[in-house]
Amino acid sequence: MELKTVLSAIDGYREEMVRTLVEFCRIPALDPASGGEGELKKTEWLQRKLQSYGFGFERHDAKDERVPSGIRPNLILRRGEGDKRLWILSHVDVVPPGNLKEWPCDPFDPMVKDGKVYGRGVEDNGQACVASLFALKALRDLAVEPAKPLIVAWVADEETGSYYGAQHLIREGLVEKGDWVVCPDWGTAKGAEIEVAEKNLLWMKFTLHGKQAHGSRPDKAINAHRAGADLIGRMDKALHQKFRARDSMFVPPFSTFEPTKKESNVPNVNTIPGEDIFCFDCRILPRYRNQDVLAIVNQQVKAVQKQHRVDIDLDVIQNESSPPTSPKAPVVAALAKALKIVRKVEPKAVGIGGGTVAAYFRRAGVDSVVWATGDETAHTVNEHIKIDNMVADSKVFAAMMLTS
Numbered sequence: 388m389e390l391k392t393v394l395s396a397i398d399g400y401r402e403e404m405v406r407t408l409v410e411f412c413r414i415p416a417l418d419p420a421s422g423g424e425g426e427l428k429k430t431e432w433l434q435r436k437l438q439s440y441g442f443g444f445e446r447h448d449a450k451d452e453r454v455p456s457g458i459r460p461n462l463i464l465r466r467g468e469g470d471k472r473l474w475i476l477s478h479v480d481v482v483p484p485g486n487l488k489e490w491p492c493d494p495f496d497p498m499v500k501d502g503k504v505y506g507r508g509v510e511d512n513g514q515a516c517v518a519s520l521f522a523l524k525a526l527r528d529l530a531v532e533p534a535k536p537l538i539v540a541w542v543a544d545e546e547t548g549s550y551y552g553a554q555h556l557i558r559e560g561l562v563e564k565g566d567w568v569v570c571p572d573w574g575t576a577k578g579a580e581i582e583v584a585e586k587n588l589l590w591m592k593f594t595l596h597g598k599q600a601h602g603s604r605p606d607k608a609i610n611a612h613r614a615g616a617d618l619i620g621r622m623d624k625a626l627h628q629k630f631r632a633r634d635s636m637f638v639p640p641f642s643t644f645e646p647t648k649k650e651s652n653v654p655n656v657n658t659i660p661g662e663d664i665f666c667f668d669c670r671i672l673p674r675y676r677n678q679d680v681l682a683i684v685n686q687q688v689k690a691v692q693k694q695h696r697v698d699i700d701l702d703v704i705q706n707e708s709s710p711p712t713s714p715k716a717p718v719v720a721a722l723a724k725a726l727k728i729v730r731k732v733e734p735k736a737v738g739i740g741g742g743t744v745a746a747y748f749r750r751a752g753v754d755s756v757v758w759a760t761g762d763e764t765a766h767t768v769n770e771h772i773k774i775d776n777m778v779a780d781s782k783v784f785a786a787m788m789l790t791s
């Protein structure tokens with residue numbers, strides 16, 4: 388069976404893919420942390436779809452008492468036996484819609500217009516959920532076996548940390564060293580960027596305790612806000628100076644250290660604040676270790692405590708890193724080959740600012756890439772996909788399944 392025949396079968400599914408995406412995304416699947424019921428209804432809908440196409444499947448559910456069903460469902464479908472499997476893993480859950488008035492449609496009743504589909508979850512991660520399903524359908528309809536054993540997964544809980552989703556599959560031992568994992572959960576407009584690495588995440592919260600007093604009596608006060616401002620300035624300078632390597636694989640090509648959230652202190656102008664609270668969001672090139680960044684932070688904290696006579700509490704809110712997948716890894720080469728065939732692009736391996744589901748696989752020693760084609764509208768009130776991209780991504784998956 389020629390690859391060309393498989394790819395043109397996928398072209399023939401176009402309308403059915405759009406209907407599938409629209410119906411799939413009508414079912415909200417919000418995480419309990421966002422006040423939702425979880426993914427069960429949406430996953431069961433997908434399961435019925437698989438059954439209607441004659442596919443068998445497995446469920447690997449995680450227990451979660453915060454949702455009415457008590458279950459966070461993970462659905463997987465296998466083709467072929469043996470090790471060194473190709474995984475295509477997308478997620479079913481979505482983020483809240485945000486301000487409904489700003490949407491061009493009801494976010495949970497997707498709108499098809501001018502070759503695009505609008506709605507919550509169509510890009511993140513509906514396009515991939517549907518594209519991977521129809522790649523499988525093409526192989527099945529044409530009775531073609533994949534070149535490599537295959538696992539297609541539709542998982543829960545990507546948006547709030549993957550504990551009940553991808554991490555559950557890893558804990559259950561379903562993912563093996565030597566597997567390749569493609570997570571189609573981020574991408575650029577031409578589909579020519581393959582994410583192989585991410586920056587380390589380090590999020591910190593600083594609480595400075597001084598002494599409150601009347602605005603006219605700084606002699607009686609310890610101004611926590613001035614100390615906080617000094618600490619921000621010192622960290623900004625020290626961290627940028629110490630960790631200044633550049634790496635053109637990343638966008639932007641350097642480590643970032645940003646003061647972000649600031650909690651309000653006193654409500655009036657004429658009180659000197661006795662407390663100051665702010666946060667830093669650091670995204671650090673993986674060549675550095677977070678503990679070395681924290682050492683510099685602690686030096687600055689000590690200096691400010693001494694100089695301003697304040698006490699400072701440092702809470703590390705997030706501290707994560709994962710080893711990159713080599714740009715020369717076979718999964719990267721296989722995806723690049725499929726992209727050359729289907730999209731006629733010369734893809735490039737890139738690094739991004741962190742927080743993808745691929746990091747869990749990389750930490751488990753499994754090569755993993757993040758790739759899809761899209762306009763980066765995830766989490767916005769204008770979330771949409773281009774139907775052409777959904778069809779082309781499905782062809783890329785099929786080409787990967789057949790040529791790897």
Ligand SMILES: [Zn+2]
Pocket residue numbers: 478511512545572
């Ligand atoms: Zn996503």
